Amino acid sequence: MSQQYPALLVIVPLLSALLISIAGWVNKKLCFPIAVAALSVAALSSVGLLLRVLDEGVVLYRLGGWDPPFGIAYYVDHLNGLILNVVSFVALFNLIAAKKSVEQEFPEKIGPFYTLYVLMVTGLLGIVVTGDAFNLYVLLEIAALTGYGLLAMGEDRAPLSSLNYLYMGTIGACFYLLGVGYLYIVTGSLNMVDIAGILPNLYQSKAVLAALIICMVGVWLKMAFFPLHAWLPNAYTYAPSAASSLIAPLVTKVMIYVMIRLVLTVFTPKYAFDTLVISHSIVWLACIAIVMGAILALAQRNLKKMLTYVIVAEVGYMVGGFWLGNRDGMTGAILHIVNDALMTLCAFLVVSNIVYKVKGHKFEDLKGLFRTMPFTMGAFVVAALSIIGVPPTCGFFSKWYLISGGISAGQYGFVVALLFSSLINVILFFRIIEIAFYEPFGNDHAHTSQPECIKEAPLTMLIPLLIVAVGLVIVGVYTSDIVTHIIQFAIPKGIL
Amino acid sequence: MSDLVSTIIANYNYWIYITLMMIGLYAMIAKNNLVKKIVGMNIFQTAIILFYVSIGAKRGATIPILEHAHNGHGHGAASHMVHAVDYINPLPHVLMLTAIVVAVATLGVALALAIRVYNRYNTLEEDEILAQIREK
Numbered sequence: 262m263s264q265q266y267p268a269l270l271v272i273v274p275l276l277s278a279l280l281i282s283i284a285g286w287v288n289k290k291l292c293f294p295i296a297v298a299a300l301s302v303a304a305l306s307s308v309g310l311l312l313r314v315l316d317e318g319v320v321l322y323r324l325g326g327w328d329p330p331f332g333i334a335y336y337v338d339h340l341n342g343l344i345l346n347v348v349s350f351v352a353l354f355n356l357i358a359a360k361k362s363v364e365q366e367f368p369e370k371i372g373p374f375y376t377l378y379v380l381m382v383t384g385l386l387g388i389v390v391t392g393d394a395f396n397l398y399v400l401l402e403i404a405a406l407t408g409y410g411l412l413a414m415g416e417d418r419a420p421l422s423s424l425n426y427l428y429m430g431t432i433g434a435c436f437y438l439l440g441v442g443y444l445y446i447v448t449g450s451l452n453m454v455d456i457a458g459i460l461p462n463l464y465q466s467k468a469v470l471a472a473l474i475i476c477m478v479g480v481w482l483k484m485a486f487f488p489l490h491a492w493l494p495n496a497y498t499y500a501p502s503a504a505s506s507l508i509a510p511l512v513t514k515v516m517i518y519v520m521i522r523l524v525l526t527v528f529t530p531k532y533a534f535d536t537l538v539i540s541h542s543i544v545w546l547a548c549i550a551i552v553m554g555a556i557l558a559l560a561q562r563n564l565k566k567m568l569t570y571v572i573v574a575e576v577g578y579m580v581g582g583f584w585l586g587n588r589d590g591m592t593g594a595i596l597h598i599v600n601d602a603l604m605t606l607c608a609f610l611v612v613s614n615i616v617y618k619v620k621g622h623k624f625e626d627l628k629g630l631f632r633t634m635p636f637t638m639g640a641f642v643v644a645a646l647s648i649i650g651v652p653p654t655c656g657f658f659s660k661w662y663l664i665s666g667g668i669s670a671g672q673y674g675f676v677v678a679l680l681f682s683s684l685i686n687v688i689l690f691f692r693i694i695e696i697a698f699y700e701p702f703g704n705d706h707a708h709t710s711q712p713e714c715i716k717e718a719p720l721t722m723l724i725p726l727l728i729v730a731v732g733l734v735i736v737g738v739y740t741s742d743i744v745t746h747i748i749q750f751a752i753p754k755g756i757l
Numbered sequence: 758m759s760d761l762v763s764t765i766i767a768n769y770n771y772w773i774y775i776t777l778m779m780i781g782l783y784a785m786i787a788k789n790n791l792v793k794k795i796v797g798m799n800i801f802q803t804a805i806i807l808f809y810v811s812i813g814a815k816r817g818a819t820i821p822i823l824e825h826a827h828n829g830h831g832h833g834a835a836s837h838m839v840h841a842v843d844y845i846n847p848l849p850h851v852l853m854l855t856a857i858v859v860a861v862a863t864l865g866v867a868l869a870l871a872i873r874v875y876n877r878y879n880t881l882e883e884d885e886i887l888a889q890i891r892e893k
Contacts, residue, residue, distance in 0.1 A: 395852055402859045409866050413873060420873035421886060427867050428785055431798050435805050438856065442809055445849070 263313065266306040267322035267335040267390055270345065273302045274383040278376050285372015292375040293360055299379055300353045303386060307345040314342040315746065321392075329392070330452035336392035340525070340595065340751035343743075344389050344518045347602050351510050352382040358610050358725040359503030361718075362617050366501050367414060374414065378507065381407040385515050394441045394527065395451045397519065398434065401483070405430045408512060411504035412496050422495035429482055429492040436479030443472035444527070453527050460529065464536050473528050473537070477520065484516035484576050487550030494557075494569040502613035505565070510605040513572060514598045517579045521595065524583070530756055534586040541672075547581025548678040550574065555685035565612050565622040567689060568605070571648060574682050575601050581675050582663040590666025591752050592744055597659035599743070600647070603733055604656055607644035610726040611637055614718035630697040633716045636723055638697055640730035645690035647733045650683050655737035662744075770811035777804035791874060791881045795867045802860040806853045813849035821847045 277299035284291035313320055314337055322335040337345070356378065363374055384404025391397050409430070413423035445451060447468045448459040463469050478489075485493040493513075497505045524533045534540055554574025561567040579601070582594035612622055614637045619626045631638045647654035660679060667675040717723060736743070765772060777800060784797025821844040871881060878886045 395855075399855055399859065402863070406859075406862055406866055409870065413870055418890065420870050420877060424791065424867065424870040424874060427863070427870065428794060428798055431863055432782070432785070432801065435802055439805055439808065442805070442812065442849075446812055451852075 263309055265322075266310045266313070267320065267337055268324065270303050270306045270310070270349075270390055271383055271387045273306075274299045274379045274386065278379040278383065281379060282372060282376040285376065289371045292372050296356055296375045296379050297353070300349065300356055300382060303382065304346075304349040304353050307342075307349045307386075310337050311342040311346055311747075313337075314339055330450050330455035333391070333393045333396050334452060334454075335390050336454065337390060338751065339747050340521065341389045341518065343595070343747050343751065344515070344598060345386060347599050348382070348385050348389060348511055348515065351602050351606050352378075352385075352507060354725040354729055355503070355507050355510075355606060355610070358613065358722045359506070361722050362501075362503050362613050365617060366503070370414065374411070374503070377407045377410045378504075381411065381507065385511055388515055389518060392453050393451055394444065394453055394456065395438075398438050398441060401434050401437065401519075404512065404515070405434060405483075408508055411508065412500040414504060415500040417499055418495065419499040419501075422492070422499055426492040426496040429489070433479045433482030433489075436475050436482065438479075440472045440474075440476030440479060443468045443475065447472075453522070456527050457529055460527075460532065464532050469528075469532075470537070473523075473533065476523055480516055480520045480523070481580075484513045484520070484580075485573055486576055486580055487546065487553055487573060490550075490554075490573045490576075493573060494566055497569045497572075498563065498566045502609070502616045506606060506609035506613050509569070509572060509609050510602040513576055514579075514602045517576065517583075517594070517598055520580070521583055521591075525753060530586070530753055534756075540584045540586050543584040544581045544670075544672050544675050547577045547584065548674050550577030551581065551678040551682045555682040558689055559685055563623050564615070564627065564693060565609075567693075568608050568612065571608075571686070571689070572605060575605075575648075578660075578663060578679065578682075581672075581678075582666060585666045585670040585672060585675070586756070587666050587670050588752055588756050589662050589669055591756065592748050593659050593662030593664075593666050595748050595751055596662060596740065596744065600655040600659045600733075600736065603729060603736060604644055604647045607640060607726065607729045607733060608648070610722070610729060611641040611644065614722050614726065617718050617722065618716055624693070624696055627693060627697045628700040633714075634718065635715065636717055636727060638694075640726050641697075642694065643730040643733055645686075645694065647737070649686045649690060653737045654733050655740065656733075658737055658740040771808070774804045774808040774811070777801075777807065780804075789883050791871050791883060792868075794883075795864065795871060798867065799860065799864055802856070802863070806856055806860070809849040809853045809856070813846040815842065815845050818843055818845045821845060 277295050281292045281295050284295055310320060320337040322337070323329065324333045324335065327333070363371060367374065381404055384400045384407060387400035388397055388404060391400060409423050409427045412426065413420045441451070444456055447463050447466055448456050450456050450459060460469060482489045497509050500508065524530065551574050554570050554577060558567050558570035558574065561570060575597070579594045579597050582590045582597065585591070614634065615627070615630065616622055618634060619630070643654060647656035650656045650660040652658075660683065664676050664679055667673070667679065781797045781799070781801030781804060784800065785794050788794050788797060823839060874886070875881055878889055880886060
């Protein structure tokens with residue numbers, strides 16, 4: 262059984278998605294348990310895989326018994342072993358938390374929602390686990406197409422912003438496909454490890470350079486790297502809360518994983534950092550992304566939209582940290598994938614709880630929430646501290662690695678951008694805490710005399726949220742273990 | 758000059774795909790109607806499919822089926838040397854079957870979203886939709 266973990270990871274959610282769509286016709290009550298079971302199997306397989314990787318090193322799985330490079334192979338190493346766990350657990354927690362809000366927001370679409378949800382997780386897990394460049398494209402489109410459907414279920418402008426996302430997402434995926442085509446022309450292979458073995462003789466080739474640039478632009482479009490971010494805020498803001506709390510933490514992070522995988526495994530760091538001289542300019546682009554994301558977030562009067570711009574800034578952290586090209590920067594970037602997925606999940610679960618009770622996510626809707634929803638807002642404070650980067654929450658540690666990477670690479674602009682964005686985050690989140698804690702001010706004394714009763718979200722929404730909030734601190738405390746046992750091995754030895 | 762012309766002619770498949778891609782991209786950026794944008798997106802995807810299909814082709818080669826591979830005797834296949842040059846490369850074509858399916862699915866989702874947008878705003882012109890959003 263344990264030999265089959267990489268296949269189970271993708272097959273079980275894929276088949277159960279079909280099962281859920283059938284169950285949706287028979288009895289809507291069946292959909293949720295099937296989805297939970299499927300994602301639990303995926304989560305257990307990813308834990309089992311990570312343990313195996315820690316024991317034995319890289320796990321190679323041949324689909325259908327065909328040897329690479331002719332068959333499709335799944336490679337699991339320390340890097341994607343870690344990301345697999347993040348994806349499957351974030352998806353599982355969010356699924357449990359989403360139950361009530363799905364029933365409230367679109368009771369008649371429960372079946373389709375869970376089908377798309379599980380299919381999307383299939384796509385994301387597949388992107389992370391696969392070792393084949395073209396297979397990655399197909400899974401990318403599975404994740405993207407289901408994502409458009411999930412986002413479009415929302416209110417008001419959701420279909421329009423989802424359509425805009427579809428245009429941009431398709432261009433991004435097509436660019437990636439084109440880059441893979443250039444690689445295929447020069448190497449004749451689609452297997453990532455195989456391509457990496459053939460490429461060293463072709464480093465002078467213009468086609469390889471074109472492939473790298475085209476792939477990077479495509480992936481940046483998909484991850485909403487700053488000048489290419491325009492689709493993200495609206496698509497995530499108007500989405501139903503259960504969908505946005507799945508997509509916001511995972512999609513951008515998985516695309517950053519794809520970027521790291523392409524550079525580390527396919528193009529190899531020697532080519533990307535030594536032969537080409539593009540890493541400095543990309544770090545500067547990341548600085549602009551961080552600063553602009555922070556400034557645009559400051560201009561918002563809507564909690565959910567503000568958080569989407571925070572994501573744009575965080576994408577800048579990870580892209581910049583990775584392209585610093587030293588061990589600290591890459592450790593920071595990979596650690597930040599984990600941390601940012603958890604932080605964003607926590608923040609979006611809070612939004613989903615607030616929407617469930619208050620039916621809105623504008624700043625005016627947040628007044629007095631500390632009294633009515635103390636646990637939710639408590640989790641929000643933890644998420645806010647983590648996004649700002651206050652120890653002992655996990656956000657502090659990845660930011661620490663990123664900053665020390667920036668200093669040792671001599672990229673002081675990046676360090677300044679990180680600190681600037683942290684300061685802006687302080688303003689962003691304390692403004693919300695202030696609104697939720699102190700307002701309404703004394704203008705309606707008559708009402709405040711009545712003791713306000715607690716109107717918390719239901720327990721199935723609250724418990725996953727609190728687990729994630731506690732998890733933020735636990736991951737922070739055990740950061741050194743994650744780095745020494747996992748991330749250290751994820752980065753090639755040549756990088757100092 | 759003649760060098761340039763001969764390079765262009767020798768690689769005409771790349772020029773065609775780039776031209777098609779730019780037409781698609783132009784439609785997606787400049788057109789006002791949502792369905793025209795979707796058509797542009799489809800042209801964009803088709804351009805990449807053409808690119809892949811063209812890189813598998815070879816002059817004077819045939820479809821990749823070995824004619825005498827199974828003639829009843831075990832040593833039959835070995836007696837015929839297989840020259841890769843005689844056969845076109847089937848792999849890009851097979852990949853594009855998948856890409857075509859993806860393109861069709863994307864087109865379907867995009868048109869479904871366009872219907873939702875039309876039901877909401879009673880128009881598919883982007884400027885009119887934006888004007889309606891701004892009014893509120």
